[in-house]
Amino acid sequence: xxxxxxxxxxxxxxxxxxxxxxxxxxxxxxVDRLAYPIRDDIPVMLEEEARELPxxxxxx
Numbered sequence: 001x002x003x004x005x006x007x008x009x010x011x012x013x014x015x016x017x018x019x020x021x022x023x024x025x026x027x028x029x030x031v032d033r034l035a036y037p038i039r040d041d042i043p044v045m046l047e048e049e050a051r052e053l054p055x056x057x058x059x060x
Contacts, residue, residue, distance in 0.1 A: 001020055001022070001038065001041070001043075005043075006018070006020055006027075009027065009043060009045070011029035011031070011032060011034070011036075012045050012046070012047060013029065013032050013034065013047055014029065014031050014032055016029055016030070016031045016032075017029075017030075018036070019059070019060070021035075025037065025038040025039075026038060026051075027043055027045075028053070028059055029050075030059045033052060033053040033059065034047070034050040034051070034052060034053065035050060035051040035052075035053055036049065036050045037049060037050075037051070
């Protein structure tokens with residue numbers, strides 16, 4: 001994932017920052033507890049495509 005792209009991407013719901021999880025190929029919003037998938041090196045920034053993080057999943 002390109003560092004410049006990560007710097008400008010924001011959560012489409014709250015407009016907050018995202019955390020890149022390389023191993024899971026996801027961008028995480030800590031505030032909304034949503035994980036946006038990255039498919040073929042393209043972030044899918046649609047709320048309906050995001051996975052809700054369970055309460056017990058650690059967000060680092």
